[in-house]
């Protein structure tokens with residue numbers, strides 16, 4: 617099995633007066649999945665485009681499997697599959713034609729093409745292979761485009777928000793394919809969906825305002841951030857009087873609805889226990905738990921600059 621790697625070394629990119637990437641560096645060795653996280657406009661797509669040589673950095677280098685992408689793009693990108701800003705596949709072609717066309721361009725033999733079309737047609741629940749691309753829904757098109765990046769059997773898969781705009785069923789199809797692929801390949805994906813990243817990725821890189829804020833093993837990063845909200849559900853309706861009592865007990869109510877209240881806290885077990893013992897004096901608590909995820913806490917803390 618091949619081991620893959622990618623690295624950004626002091627990469628900067630300016631658009632006019634706007635500095636989109638400021639000296640970014642990170643690297644990853646091995647197979648698995650890397651999640652690239654950051655708010656809109658952080659510089660994720662710009663980084664991914666530089667990685668696949670769609671744009672050139674002003675300074676710094678990007679390497680794929682130790683080959684400099686800017687200097688030797690053909691060699692570096694030979695084993696890459698990329699899905700960046702979903703292009704429209706040829707509308708007049710049929711699904712199977714559009715898939716074999718991409719594979720033929722890469723010199724893949726007919727038998728492999730047929731097998732892979734059949735495989736991904738099942739895995740991604742592709743529409744009828746004889747259907748015209750122009751008649752497909754947005755999600756169906758996205759599935760076909762994803763299949764066309766996979767049909768060439770890439771060693772490294774670069775995906776820019778691959779599931780944006782997909783329904784939950786389609787997201788699951790994508791997730792299962794990524795989970796399968798990452799066993800033997802390297803997947804580098806940007807995403808806004810933290811739940812998706814925590815389910816699929818082994819490593820995370822956080823970017824904000826064109827700078828890398830943190831990177832590391834997802835479990836190690838997540839475990840250093842405690843969840844800082846609890847939810848309590850009551851038998852009785854939550855009214856203003858109850859909310860006042862909770863506030864008077866010294867708590868910050870983040871939100872509430874008919875039967876439940878969400879309270880901010882410092883994330884410690886001691887505070888969590890104390891809140892519950894206070895709440896049972898105020899109402900009949902039937903459910904109590906922390907809400908959110910550690911990755912979400914990490915994302916918020918790191919991107920707000922409270923990096924531990």
Ligand SMILES: Nc1ncnc2c1ncn2[C@@H]1O[C@H](COP(=O)(O)OP(=O)(O)OP(=O)(O)O)[C@@H](O)[C@H]1O
Pocket residue numbers: 631632634636654655656657658659660661662663
């Ligand atoms: N070709 C361009 N010309 C001018 N500015 C650009 C260009 N491409 C990107 N930018 C700017 O660079 C910044 C980073 O954009 P980029 O698309 O990399 O962000 P992103 O992290 O991918 O965001 P999103 O999650 O919204 O896709 C943005 O402020 C964007 O407006």
